[in-house]
Amino acid sequence: MSLWEYANPKRFMGWTRPLLPWTFALAVLCLVVGLVWGFFFTPDDFRQGSTVKIIYLHVPSALMAINAWIMMLVASVIWVVRRHHVSALAARAAAPVGVVFTLIALITGGIWGQPMWGTYWAWDPRLTSFLILFLFYLGYIALWEAIEDPDTAADLTAVLCMVGSVFAILSRYAVLFWNQGLHQGASLSLDKEENVADVFWFPLLVCIAGFVLLFIALVLMRTRTEIRARRIRALEARARRA
Amino acid sequence: MLKVTNLTCVRGGLPVLSGVSFAVAAGHALILRGPNGIGKTTLLRTLAGLQPAEAGQIDYPEDEGAYASHADGIKAALTVTENLTFWADVYGKPVPDDILQRFDLADLAGRMGGTLSAGQKRRLGLARLGVIGRKVLFLDEPTVSLDGFSVKLFADWLQNTHLASGGVAVIATHIDLGMDAPELDLTPFKVAAGQGGGTDEAFL
Amino acid sequence: MIALLLRDLRLAVRAGGGFGLGLAFFLIVVVLVPFGVGPETAVLSRIAPGILWVASLLAALLSLDRIFALDFEDGALALIATSPLPLEGAALVKALAHWITTGLPLTLVAPALGFLLSLAPEAYAYLLLSLLIGTPALSMIGTFGAALTVGLRRGGLLLSLLVLPLYVPTLIFGAEAVRRGADGLDPTGALMLMGGITAGCFAVLPFATAAVLRINLR
Numbered sequence: 001m002s003l004w005e006y007a008n009p010k011r012f013m014g015w016t017r018p019l020l021p022w023t024f025a026l027a028v029l030c031l032v033v034g035l036v037w038g039f040f041f042t043p044d045d046f047r048q049g050s051t052v053k054i055i056y057l058h059v060p061s062a063l064m065a066i067n068a069w070i071m072m073l074v075a076s077v078i079w080v081v082r083r084h085h086v087s088a089l090a091a092r093a094a095a096p097v098g099v100v101f102t103l104i105a106l107i108t109g110g111i112w113g114q115p116m117w118g119t120y121w122a123w124d125p126r127l128t129s130f131l132i133l134f135l136f137y138l139g140y141i142a143l144w145e146a147i148e149d150p151d152t153a154a155d156l157t158a159v160l161c162m163v164g165s166v167f168a169i170l171s172r173y174a175v176l177f178w179n180q181g182l183h184q185g186a187s188l189s190l191d192k193e194e195n196v197a198d199v200f201w202f203p204l205l206v207c208i209a210g211f212v213l214l215f216i217a218l219v220l221m222r223t224r225t226e227i228r229a230r231r232i233r234a235l236e237a238r239a240r241r242a
Numbered sequence: 243m244l245k246v247t248n249l250t251c252v253r254g255g256l257p258v259l260s261g262v263s264f265a266v267a268a269g270h271a272l273i274l275r276g277p278n279g280i281g282k283t284t285l286l287r288t289l290a291g292l293q294p295a296e297a298g299q300i301d302y303p304e305d306e307g308a309y310a311s312h313a314d315g316i317k318a319a320l321t322v323t324e325n326l327t328f329w330a331d332v333y334g335k336p337v338p339d340d341i342l343q344r345f346d347l348a349d350l351a352g353r354m355g356g357t358l359s360a361g362q363k364r365r366l367g368l369a370r371l372g373v374i375g376r377k378v379l380f381l382d383e384p385t386v387s388l389d390g391f392s393v394k395l396f397a398d399w400l401q402n403t404h405l406a407s408g409g410v411a412v413i414a415t416h417i418d419l420g421m422d423a424p425e426l427d428l429t430p431f432k433v434a435a436g437q438g439g440g441t442d443e444a445f446l
Numbered sequence: 447m448i449a450l451l452l453r454d455l456r457l458a459v460r461a462g463g464g465f466g467l468g469l470a471f472f473l474i475v476v477v478l479v480p481f482g483v484g485p486e487t488a489v490l491s492r493i494a495p496g497i498l499w500v501a502s503l504l505a506a507l508l509s510l511d512r513i514f515a516l517d518f519e520d521g522a523l524a525l526i527a528t529s530p531l532p533l534e535g536a537a538l539v540k541a542l543a544h545w546i547t548t549g550l551p552l553t554l555v556a557p558a559l560g561f562l563l564s565l566a567p568e569a570y571a572y573l574l575l576s577l578l579i580g581t582p583a584l585s586m587i588g589t590f591g592a593a594l595t596v597g598l599r600r601g602g603l604l605l606s607l608l609v610l611p612l613y614v615p616t617l618i619f620g621a622e623a624v625r626r627g628a629d630g631l632d633p634t635g636a637l638m639l640m641g642g643i644t645a646g647c648f649a650v651l652p653f654a655t656a657a658v659l660r661i662n663l664r
Contacts, residue, residue, distance in 0.1 A: 009445050085444055135611040139604075143594065146604050151255055151441055155661045156594055160608065163590065163654050167612045170643065174615035177639070178622060227445065234442040237256055290528050293664050309528045313521025319460035320453070331449030332529050374529075 007084040009227050016220050023217040030210030038203035045200075054112045056204060060211035062105035065133060068098030068215060072140070073165050076158035086223065088154035089230065091161065092144050093222030097215060099137040106130055125175045132171045136164050150230060243268040243410045244378055249298030250439065251281060251288040257296060257439040258284055259431045268377075271400065271411040271421060276428035282414035283311070285428070286380045289412065296439065302410070308376035312386045314367025318356025322347055322366055325355055326373050333374040344399050345369040346392065360387040368396050372403065379404065379411040385419070397421050447535045450526070454543035468505045468548045469555060475501040476559045487564045494563035495573070495624035501559075502552045502577060503584060503613055509548055510588040511605050513540050514596040514659070523596075527663055537655035538648070541582070541589040549581030565628065572627030576637060580620040583644040587612045590651045593658040615643055 005011060038056035045052035075091035078084060109127060110120040121127065143160055147153035243266060250260040258281035266272045274282050287293045289300055290309035316325055322342070330337045342348040345365045350358065358366065364387050371379055385393050397419045400411060413419070433439065479497050483489055517523040526536050556577055557570050565573065591609035595601030619640035626633035 139608040142607050146598050159658050170615040174618040178618045231445040234445045315520050315522025315525045319457050328453045332531050
């Protein structure tokens, strides 16, 4: 049996049902542990003071804002190539989650930026890129909402997602070219010497795990809702004809 | 020349017609009959390649199909001649000298498309078929808003020019064109309400 | 393909508004800016490259929804799709026709409006050059957006929402080239990057546009 069998809507509903509460529980657990650990049991940064602690919301949400888009891109490609309905609906389900993560990243960034740079907002390349990403999300969601036929909507949004991804990357480099910026380098990377200190690093990892799980749980839940909505639609279409 | 085997066509994700099979030999026409909403337009659009078929096969010589519906793409800001010349250029064919006479458009040649009446527009839309030189025509309600005389003009062109030169036509219409053509009633191919199929079948 | 291009140009000229409206809009936006930011020459001169680029971008946006909408409504698009003309070619021609009727005139009048905003004299050549290289990309991206929204009744607003984020890289490089020109710096880097975007758009987007049109015609 191929892996794609799990993408059948009915099978998908079946195997996600027992998974969902566990994912949620695990997400909540990770978030509570990570945030409490991060907020109350880590020392203040010697330069940034306690403001550094917003890192536990800011970094994971920024990470997920990008990963949600990447997930939508992968799902869109799968829909175009293999035409699995669940794939298209998962992309649709992920978009509002992604936009909220983007918004959290922007807002927490502003709150963090005020004491650090003396301003809530600066046209820094990273900040600007996130703002552009936010606009891409809005366009994508708006296109889904505007088209009535679900298959047409899935096709068109998939093309938009693919073209949009190319332009999002282009924008990222264009923005770098345009302004060199204030934002510090990436907080996390595997190959860099100077990383965040271990005391901050472990609770941050737990928070990131929590955000990833939360994202998965929300997308699963929303995909299940979308599948039910499509099922209602399909039944209604047949009832109208009968 | 045109052969359709076991065709299933879908509208809005649901199959409307299934198991449609017919063949039309060169020089012959086929008239599609059936009540409103049975899927004549869907069938014709599928045959013309505007919609994908869910199942079945459609065979006709490549680059010989042409589709025409009541929306004939006539531009209000172009004259009758310009409208026709445009399509002739797109298809890389010359405009036949007598085409305007054949559709009683000679007096209107210099008129703007926007000033034509509905029937005149329709005649211009049909004249386009004489310009593009395609052999296999899929015509959706070609005689809408035509008067009796114009219907005769069209039937005459279809019979004596298009079919006589080895063309084929599949026509959805409710009126009698006065032509000697076999009819195909689509009612038996209608997909019953309870029957499966459709792009959203996976959700049931 | 030439037949389609000539037809679209002829329609744009005869239907009126095509050329004029975009240009008038461009002029009005540029004239409104000094009322908004004050008449100080130094300030205007500094923001002129950006204003000219943003204004031409908005002017190009104005006529996008007409690229396919009319042909879609009167059935011409379905007829073109079943004609020997490849839909990819039709998409390319549509973008080209849009550029000739909006992008090109905008490029040509932009220097005159640069004068109104007291653009630095060194920047005029780069303004002309950057618009010449950049506006075709705006038309091609816009054609893609127009194809996405062609079947929608109130597609105009959605079209702007979809297209404007896609315009960001072109805008950045375009305005940057003019700004560098005005500051006496070397703008070739920005111009080359923008040229790359334009070339990439014309290489890829006709295919995406055609795919989207086929979906919308279904």
